[in-house]
Amino acid sequence: MTDLLPSTTTATDLAEPTKGRAQGGLAFVLRTIGGGLISMALIVVLGFFMFRVLPGDPVRAMTRDRPGNPEQLARLRAEFGLDQPLPQQFLDYLGDLARGDLGTSYKYSQPVTDLILGRLWPTVLLTGTALVISVALGLWLGSRAAWRHGSAFDRFTTATALVLWSVPTFWLGLIVLMVFAVALDLFPTAGMTSPGGVDGFFPAVLDVAHHLVLPCLTMVAVVYAQYLMVMRSSLLEEMTADYLTTARAKGLREDLVRRRHAVPNALLPTITIIFLQVGFVVSGAVTVETVFSWPGLGLLTYQALAVPDIPLLQGTLIALSSAVVIMNVAADLVYRLVDPRVRTR
C-alpha cells in the first residue's frame, strides 16, 4: 500500500530537484492546482470503478451471509441504480457528487455526507495532535542523531525507530490498551467522551484529552520513527557541505551552526516527505480509531466494511483520499513559499 510502511527512500529519491524552479510563480501555482484537480478527478473515477466496474457485485457483498430472495436483490439493485447501463450510472454518479450527495447509508439510513461531516472533527483532532507531536519529536531527535552520527545516542534512536517502524499500528494499540487501560486502569478503554457526559467546559475538555492520550500515543509511536529517519538522512547529506565549514570558521558555536545553518537546509526535503506520507497517517488513523473506538472517519470506515455498507464505504474512500490530495497540493504551494531558492526566482 503506498506502503503502510514506506521504504527507506531518502529525500533525494523522491523530491524532484527541478520541480518549480525555472518557471514563473503563477505558472507554478496553476500547475500545482491543475495537478490536484486531476488527482481529484482520478479519485472520483476510482470511486466509480471500485464499486460498479470491478467484477465483485456490491449487492452480493452487502447481502453476504444473508441469503436474500431474488426480488430483494433486484430491489436493492434498482435502489443503487445498478440496473442502469454503465454510462448512465456514471452520469448519475457525477451529478450526485456535484450536488454533494454521496447516497444513503445502508446501515444508518442517513445521508452519507452528514455521517462523514459528523465524524470529521474527531479525526482531525486525533491525527492533527499526533502529527504535530510526531513531527516535532521526529525532527528534533533526527537532527540530534545525525549531528552526533555514530554516537550511542544515534545508535539507540535509530534502533528504536527501526523497531517501531516494524510494529503494526493496530497491535501496538492493542498492547497499549491492555497495559494502560485494562491492567493499570489509568485511561478509558474506548470512545472520545465519558458516557453520560461531563458538566462544564473545562472538565469536558479534560475528559476529551484524557480519552485522547492512548490513541495519540499509539499513532505518535509509529509515525515519528519515519520522520526521525528522514530528518536524520537529509541532515547527514548536509553534514559535509562547505557552508558549514564557513559557519564554523567565522566562529559560530556548534549549536548555532546546527540550528541556523544545517537544519533549515535539511528541513526542506523533509517537509516534502512528511506531506507525501500523510496518506500513511490516514491509514494509521483507520486502525487506531478501530482499536480505541475513537468516533472518527477511520472507525466509520471500519463500521462500513463490517456490514459491508457500500455507499458509506465509497463516501469515506472519496473523503479520505480527497483530504490527502488537498493536503499535498497545499504542501507544494507552502514549500514554494518557504524555500528561498525557489522564491527569489
Added chain:
Amino acid sequence: MTASIAWERRRTAAARFARTYAEQRSGLAGLVVLGATLVVALTAPLYITADDLSVITATGGVLEPPSAAYPLGTDESGRSVLALTIMGSRISLLVGVAATLLSVVIGSLVGMLAAHFGGWPSAILMRLTDFFLVLPSLVLAIVLSTVLQRGAFTIIVAIGVTSWASTARLVRAQTLAIEARPYIERAQVLGGGHAHVLGKHVLPAVLPLVLANTTLTVGSAIISESTLAFLGLGDPASVSWGTMLKAAVDSGAITAGAWWYLLPPGIAIVAVVLGFTLCGRALEIVLNPALAARR
C-alpha cells in the same frame, strides 16, 4: 573458454557481494531471523497436525495461561497458541512475498516504460504514480478486499495494486540514469528495438536496486496483510498472524488480560518485518556504498 571466464567473473562478483554484505552486522542478524522463520514455516507440517489446529479436537482449556503442556497458553477454543503462531507464519509470509512480487512487477514496468518512452505516455504514467503515492493505500486496499471475493488471493491483489508507486518512482529514476549511457545508444544504433533495449540492457541494470527495494517492501506487505486480517477482511478459513490477533480481540483476550494470546503473533510480525528491513538496508549499502556514510 569464454564461458569459463564469464563464470570466473560471476564467482568473484558474488564473493565480493557476500563479503560486503557480511560486513553489515545488522544485515546478518536480519538474515538469520528470516532464515530461521523460513525453516520453521516450511517444516511446520512435520510436527503440527490438522488435529492441533482443529477447534473440535482441541484439548486445552479456554484462554489458559502458559504451562508445560502449552508453552504459550491456549486460545479461546483450547488450541495451542504456539502451534497457531508457527502455522500462521506460512500464510503471512506467503501473502507478504506474493503481494510484494505483484507490486514490484507493476512498479518496475510502469517505471521503465515511463522513463523509456517519455513524452505524453510518461506524463500519464507519472501522474498516475504520483496519485497512488499520496493515496491512503490501506483505505484503498480495504475497499478492494471488501468488494472482491474474500480470500488470500484478494488480499494479495489488494496489497499489490496499491503499493507499487514508490517502486515505479525509483525504477524510473534508475532507468533514466542508465539510458543516458553510451552502450544503450550503441544497442539502438545496431538495430535493437524497444523490447531488446529494455529487456537486455535496462532490466539487468535496474534489477539489483529493485531487489533491495523488494526486500524492504515485503515487510510493509506483511504488516498490510495483518492489518487487513485484523479488520476482518482476511481469509477466515486459514490461520495467519493477523487473523489470530483478530480472534484474540473478538474473544475478549484484552479484558481477560490474556497477554500470551496477543504477544506471540505480534512479536512474530515485528521480528520478521524487522528482519526484512535490516536485510533491505544492508543490500542498499552493498549496492550503493556511498550510503554507508549516511547510515
